[in-house]
Amino acid sequence: MPEDLELVRALARGESAALDALMQAHLDALVRITRLVAGDHAAALDAAQEAFIRLWRNPGAFTGGSLRAWLVTVARNIALNEHRGERRRSGRHETARIRVPSDPEIRAANSDELALVIAFLDQLPEQERTALTLFAVEGMAQAEIARVLGTSEAAVKQAVLSARRKLRERFDA
Amino acid sequence: MQRPTAPIGPDPLDAQVRRAVGSLPGALAATRTRLQQQFAAEVALARRARRIRIQAVAGLGVAAALMLGVFLNLDWLRATLNPPAPQASSEASPVPSRHPQPVDLPAATPSPTQPTPNQTPAPAPQMPPEEIVRPSKPPHGTEPQPVLPQDPTPEPGPVIDEPKAEPESPKPPEGTEVRPETPRVTIAHLAAGGPKIRVRYGQGEWADAAPKLPLSSGASLSVARGQADLWLSGGTLLRFDGEIQLSRVGNLTTIGIESRSIYADNIGLGEPLAFSVGDLSGAMQSGVAIASRDQSALELACVHGAATLCGESIAPGQQRRATARTVGAAKKFAGSRLTRDLPPRVVYREDFDTAPEGGLYGDGEKLDNGLLVRRGGGNYAAFRYNPTVTVQPGMVLRFRARTRAVTQLQLEVFLDKPHDTTCFNMRFRPAKDGEWQVFEIRLADFPDKQNPDAKMQPGQALRNFKLHIEGSDEALLEVDWVEYVRIQEG
Incomplete structure (x- = not known):
């Protein structure tokens, strides 16, 4: 949506109101979708949060189109990578039992x-x-x-x- | 030419999925707050960095102009000082000085390249004191605070008399404008969740620690309530309920106990531990121990393996107490609340990224992209452990596998004991064809093949993993990983 692009540009300028608006529009839905990918709510929260952080750190990565799809893509990759990493690290950490x-x-x-x-x-x-x-x-x-x-x-x-x-x-x- | 894909038609099931997903919880208020805080901190940091860059560029410009001035003055001086020198001395000061030169300068004024003690060197581009990044104060998701003049950290450079008259002083460290973060090696991570933990390095200020926070040697940790877990980089599990300090030299991690107790489990990890209270120390190569501070005494209990306290050995199930004068006799370990509800602990793990240390021995099996793969009914996938796996209380065997056209799997594990052919055996049917599943077997339920009433016992050493395939020639078995996990300790 064009307003998403505007909001992302405002985010790049450091406007916190833009972040609030973007969270209002996308965060809940992003967490729910990522929950299905990640398998649990805590992991979904982490991934969704990280997706937002990546958005403001690299706003140029979003060039238009559906911001929701962009965020889902990023959060999904984070969740999947985290899951793989967790599997690899589980020799040293808590094992996530499936x-x-x-x-x-x-x-x-x-x-x-x-x-x-x-x-x-x-x-x-x-x-x-x-x-x-x-x-x-x-x-x-x-x-x-x-x-x-x-x-x-x-x-x-x-x-x-x-x-x-x-x-x-x-x-x- | 690729044909366009026909659109997916609607389905009543979609509405049900929509309602179900809509019923899932969304973001927590804390998540929003955390994002807002982090965003604000990063924006402030970026603005600060931008300001620093501008100041640095401006400073460089000033320095370049001054250098040019010095250069021009030198030429001019050479021309005018020859002779007589005194005429030039009061006018041709090579750099603007904040300390005006006395009018009655001695005749032999030093050359411009040899400034007098009263002269202030040319103002090199420098960072105002508040812009210096201090390694001792890592940011914790908040904007770095300005360094106050009373900061106790020793600072190179001249001592400034109070009150400060010149904001440019003190000088920044030699040759740099911003001190980089001192690289630190991560030796441990806090576990996720748990009670509030505070952390500091050296005599720095205590700060709240985030979950999974990486820790370096020298970290002090404090928990006011409850018990906090952390993992050393080699896999050792630590749980404490007071204040500790971590330090590592080589592969030896020393845990200084400032108050209360710490539980440590480093079985089979090759990550030795030392515990200290003042000059008293205990050590454990491989095992489970609980070390406690009682005023200036160090108490050490050995749950598994072996430990020493001030050179005196402690057997499993025993505890001893050391003071500055003596090491007490061994007593029976009285138990500890630190051993309750411990997180699962992986004792052995095989990921098949490379061949297992003990080697594969299922004829025809192969490793393929991190998987152990075997085809055909009547065949098996197998490998040996190296070192062997010792059965411990509460231990389970888990493995993740996918099968196709497999009617049954039969798992066999042999004891690692000369002239003993005891084999533990379990047969089961994979519930899902073609899907990854995690299988979990409690070792206490793992029956002896010859005598099914006998089960695996703690202390027994196991040497292999062998999974027989039952099914057609098309049967396929893929194993992603195998691990032994201790669910509960103590």
Whole structure:
């Protein structure tokens, strides 16, 4: 959006009001999307925060188009890199245990239907759940999602359809 | 020519996903505040840096002009001083002096290149004192504070009499305008979360420490309430509930205990530790210990491995107390609250970035881009540990793997004991085909193949990891990593 570009330029000039406006417009959504990528809220907060920091430190990197897509791309890369790094470092740090619960376990633990959807989303491959989230929640075009994921439009379509199919299978089970 | 992809049609499921994602929590107020603070700090810092650059450029300009003036005056002086010299002495001062020369100068005025003691050297471009970056005060996400005149840090340069008459004094360090940060080697990191921790270096001011803060030798840490965890760079876990100081020489990390206690776990890490209270010291090569300060005494308890206190050994389950006069007899370790709810602790890990130290031995297996890969039912992927892994209480074996067309996996681990063929064996079915999964097995539940009622016991040494594939010829097994983790200690 043109106003996003203006706000980013104001951010580059050090105007804190621009930061407030950008946070107001994008931060919550960014955290929610990144939560699905990162798998947990704390990691999503870190990645979203880092994406904003990178925006003001290098405002020239955003040259227009959808700022939301730009932020999601950066935050997603940060979250994925952090996850890889965590795996590598886990010999020296706390191990993030990934546990894949069975469907009955999920159903028992999540009486709330929305939480159930999130739990099912969490079990999808990362590319599929991010593609579906950007498509269904953000309403992004296939081309834009393809840029965020660094893949083709055809692959995006396949990922979204596959994610829907798997979710439906789980709900029907 | 590439055909355009047909658009994705709507689906009722999308609305459900939209609602679910919308129900997730957004950013915390603290996140916004932190971003605002950091932004404000960085903007202030950038403005300050810009101002410094402008001042530096202006200073250089002034210096260049003065140098030019000196050069011109020299030529002029040579012309006018020959002879008589006294005529030029009062006018041809090579640099503007803040201390006016007396009118009754002696006849033999020194040459312009040899300034008198009263002369002030040419004002070189210099940083005002408040612009000097002090390594002893690392910024913690806030704007660096100006250095006040009463700052106790020793400062090179002349001593200035009070009150200061000239803002240009004292001189900056030789040849530099901004002192760079002294490079520091990170020897530890604070853990994420936990109670509020304060940190300082030397006699600097205490500052709140951020989670995961890197620490260098000389760091003092203090926690007022609760217990704080940190990890040394070699993997040692430390937990303390008072005040400690970290220092490292070579690979030896010494923990000075200023108050209360510290828990340390460096089993199998090759990262020796020393504990000190005043002149008293204890040491541990590999093990779990708890060191405490009681006034001027040092108490050291050994939970696992072996430790020494002032040269006297302490066996596992024992503790001793040292004072300036004596080292007390060993007593039974009374326990410590520092051992409760410890974070998971990785004891052994294989990432397959390179071949395992003990070597692969599954015929036909290979390492591919950080994965251990094996194909075909009836085959297996296997490697040996080096060194062996010793079973400890609360330990689990974890590995991350992906399978395709595998009906079952069978895990076998052998004891590392001569003439003992004991094999622990477990068979299980991967729940998801083609997806990465983490498998976790409590060693206390790992049955002996010949006698399933017998399970692994603490102290047993294990020598290998062997994963049999059951399935068709198309079956594929990929292992990303294998690790042994101690979930709880003490």
